[in-house]
Amino acid sequence: KQEVTQIPAALSVPEGENLVLNCSFTDSAIYNLQWFRQDPGKGLTSLLLIQSSQREQTSGRLNASLDKSSGRSTLYIAASQPGDSATYLCAVKGGSEKLVFGKGTKLTVNP
Amino acid sequence: EAGVAQSPRYKIIEKRQSVAFWCNPISGHATLYWYQQILGQGPKLLIQFQNNGVVDDSQLPKDRFSAERLKGVDSTLKIQPAKLEDSAVYLCASSFGQGYNSPLHFGNGTRLTVT
Numbered sequence: 001k002q003e004v005t006q007i008p009a010a011l012s013v014p015e016g017e018n019l020v021l022n023c024s025f026t027d028s029a030i031y032n033l034q035w036f037r038q039d040p041g042k043g044l045t046s047l048l049l050i051q052s053s054q055r056e057q058t059s060g061r062l063n064a065s066l067d068k069s070s071g072r073s074t075l076y077i078a079a080s081q082p083g084d085s086a087t088y089l090c091a092v093k094g095g096s097e098k099l100v101f102g103k104g105t106k107l108t109v110n111p
Numbered sequence: 112e113a114g115v116a117q118s119p120r121y122k123i124i125e126k127r128q129s130v131a132f133w134c135n136p137i138s139g140h141a142t143l144y145w146y147q148q149i150l151g152q153g154p155k156l157l158i159q160f161q162n163n164g165v166v167d168d169s170q171l172p173k174d175r176f177s178a179e180r181l182k183g184v185d186s187t188l189k190i191q192p193a194k195l196e197d198s199a200v201y202l203c204a205s206s207f208g209q210g211y212n213s214p215l216h217f218g219n220g221t222r223l224t225v226t
Contacts (some may be wrong), residue, residue, distance in 0.1 A: 002152070032212050043115070043217035044154070051212055066207060067205055089153055099144075099215065101153030 002027045002094050006102035008085040013080055013111050018109060021075040023090030023107045028071050035064050035075050038104065048075070080109045113137065114216035117203050123224045129191035132221045136184070136205030142166075143180055144215065145188050146202040154202055160186065195223045 003026045011018050023033070032051050036044040046059045048064040050073070056065040063076040076083060087104040094100070115137040134213040136143050143164050146154035152197040157176065162183035171178070173192070180186040192199055200220040211221050 006115065036217075041219070043117075043219045044204075046214045046216070046217075049212065049214050064136075077118070091153070098156050098159075103151065105154050 002030075002092060002100045004090060004100050006088075006090055008105060009103065010011050010106040010108075012108040012110065014079060015082060017109075018076070018078050019080055019082050019107070021077070021088050021090075021107070023073040023075070023102055024104045025071045025073075027094060027099075028068050029058055030068065030082045030094050031095050032094045033064075033066055033073050034072075034091045034093075034099070035062075036091065038087045047088075066071060075108075080107075082111050086093035086108050115203055115205055115211050115216055117201075117218035117221055119221055120219065121224075123226065124193055126195055126225050127192040129189065130193055130223065131187050131189045132201050132203075132223075134186045134188070134203030134218060135222050136186075136203070137216055140205035140207055141183070142206045142208060142213070143186050144204040144206075145156055145178055145186070146204065148200045148220070150199070162163070188212070190223075193223075198223060198225045 001075045005024045007022045011025045035047045038044050038107040048068040051058045069090040087106045091099045091101040117202045143160045148154040152201045157171045158178045159166040160180040178188045202220045204215040204217045206215050
């Protein structure tokens, strides 16, 4: 059974800092990994999708990497801004095609 | 492009009552998902439809939860009777296809409180 763990559960940083969010998964037989952002009271917004054959994906100030063999992914946020404050969720899709989510990392960027 | 629409946004009911949620996916999206997100947890898949057929409902508590997707477009999720532990946000998502790399698009969810 696939399990997804995100560390840390919460993170508070000053504006402008570069930061890394971590995601690990127990079953390396995945098709893709997605990073989502969730604002309070809102649904999830897809940020980046990394296919199993890819090593990383970039979108603006966001860079996500995937090391399938070790069961790890990182989301790198450059030059953080207060608007980046949200909960970031990692999810993996495996053979069952079911998307399994971690519990998320709550990020607070202080002005 | 219009996003995934869900209603109502909030619902408060007493235990043992029934409740229904509605979802309209992005136009042209064949796959529709219902997720349950309990506070502090990641979303958990309840049911997945491909057009109007059920692909996966292995985590749906079928003794009290039911879902349908008539005509392969919008969908309703029902709980009858509700329990206190059903308090959660119910998220609907859709994707263009069932393909492995088809990204999911989520609605804003319905927050259910059972008292």
